[in-house]
Amino acid sequence: MNPVYLDYAATTPVDARVAARMADCLTQDGEFGNPGSTSHEFGDRARARVEAARVQVALGAGADPEDVIWTSGATESNNLALFGAAEYYRAQGRHLVTCRTEHKAVLDPCRELERRGWRVTYLVPDRSGMIEPGKLAEALRPDTVLVSIMHVNNEIGVIQDIAGLAAVCARHGAARLHVDAAQSVGKCAVDFTGCGADLMSLSAHKVYGPKGVGALLVSKRRSMHLAAQQFGGGQERYLRSGTLATHQVVGMGAAFELATSDPQASAAERQRVAALQARLWTGLERLGGVLRNGESAQGVPHILNLSFEDVEGESLLAAVRPDLAVSTGSACASASNEASYVLRALGRDERLAESSLRLSIGRFTTEAEIDRAVDVLTRAVRRLRRLAGR
Amino acid sequence: MNYNDITRRYFCADERVGSLAGPDVMRGSAGSRAGGTWVQFDLEWRGDAGVSTGTRTGAAGRRIKDARFLAFGCPHTIAVAAWLVEHAVAEGYAGVGLPETVPLIARRFAVPIEKLGRLLLVEDAWLAATPESQGRAALP
DSSP states (O other): OOOEEOBTTTOOOOOHHHHHHHHTTTSTTSOOSOTTOOSSHHHHHHHHHHHHHHHHHHHHHTOOGGGEEEESSHHHHHHHHHHHHHHHTTTTOOEEEEETTSOHHHHHHHHHHHHTTOEEEEEOOOTTSOOOHHHHHHHOOTTEEEEEEESBOTTTOBBOOHHHHHHHHHHHSSOEEEEEOTTTBTTBOOOHHHHTOSEEEEESGGGTSOTTOEEEEEOTTTTOOOOOSOOSSOTTTTTSOSOOOHHHHHHHHHHHHHHHSOHHHHHHHHHHHHHHHHHHHHHHHTTSSEEETTTTSOBOTTEEEEEETTOOHHHHHHHHTTTEEOBSSOTTTGGGOOOOHHHHHTTOOHHHHHTEEEEEOOTTOOHHHHHHHHHHHHHHHHHHHHHTTO | OOOOHHHHHHHTOOTTBSOOOSTTEEEEEEEETTTTEEEEEEEEEEETTSOBGGGOOSSTTEEEEEEEEEEESOHHHHHHHHHHHHHHHHHTOOOSSOSSOHHHHHHHTTOOGGGHHHHHHHHHHHHHTSHHHHTOTTOO
């Protein structure tokens, strides 16, 4: 029997409907042309598919199609946003603001910018993981050019008040707002234009699309500018040169359309996932000594982050590994085998941060799988506590 | 993290989890849960002729008759503790230190170098449960 997959926040399987549309763009019978080729029909047809996907992604994220810049994924989007804005606006100032609980794909570029002479302020969230707009206002300086705050936290699922933070940036006047929304689409409402952000990073593989493709939304309405970080062909408004991978782009468009085009279906799916999360929490709460991380804030329904008292984290993960696919935090940071810096930033002590598991539910999760997960985790935690003399 | 076969097997071995009581049982522990690693051994010692340890006068002649362990720690820590008690009881271990040296145990369980400190805690707990450590070998 395969392990139960509860790591949808790390990645999702490609939806079969998405895969079918991607396959249409690969072989001789399909739209295999280079979308940059303007001299023949093959290029025209591929370009039409790319532009249709651009509209799908824009609609799914509340953006204008011309805002969409295709990238290889949210990490590249974050890099382009941070380095591109820092470079373009460097004459106005060299100060950035971000948060300690951001993804490494934001924190590492910030550290690199610090090495290059920029100053970065790292906001500390409250114990629920939220950033108070007032805290951001205090951190802004006359030379602040960019604020980067994630929409949905990838470890604890907390949803930030992006509109409130954008209002603070607007009052400042010169601080642009970048939002890492890699975890958001399909899980909660995303409205790029309405929320007042200038830049937004998106990912396909978190929403049943393929890995290797993402987008950066760059607001034309708000006259957002970036310095290109990649050269060679001038594709994507000269911001991201390189031949577009038609099948990847089409896959992202299809994934966004499936996740967002039917509001009633999306709401029903969110309700279903929320019910599964409640079932999971109710089952595990009975163990006692189980703490929910990020509980008090508004969060997405698909992420449940728990700390288990009197259990060592590595052993817990090893004990459940044959039966459950879960993570101790960000998949991108799990190689470090350290306590989650996100949970540490929320004030969890090192032991509890180390004994945390992120359980993330998705489109293909069933009630039977949730019940099996509860059973496996219950047995593992009880055994490890008995081993520890608790 | 990947674990070798023996680590996976003994990480799941529950046969000798727990504690022992009795006049011939010596308890040793080391580390702390707050520090991330804690190990406790209960070792029941008997002399060769079935005479309890407390009536023997030296290390020679006493053997481990039974053993239990408790552990809070990573899979390597738990597996090594489980293996030690099983091995010691099966062999009727009579030595003074660990049944196998820390470097050999580290190799047997493929313990990463950054975790070797945890094996030293296992060794400390083991040694603390020996007659020599508890001053009982010198009893008349």
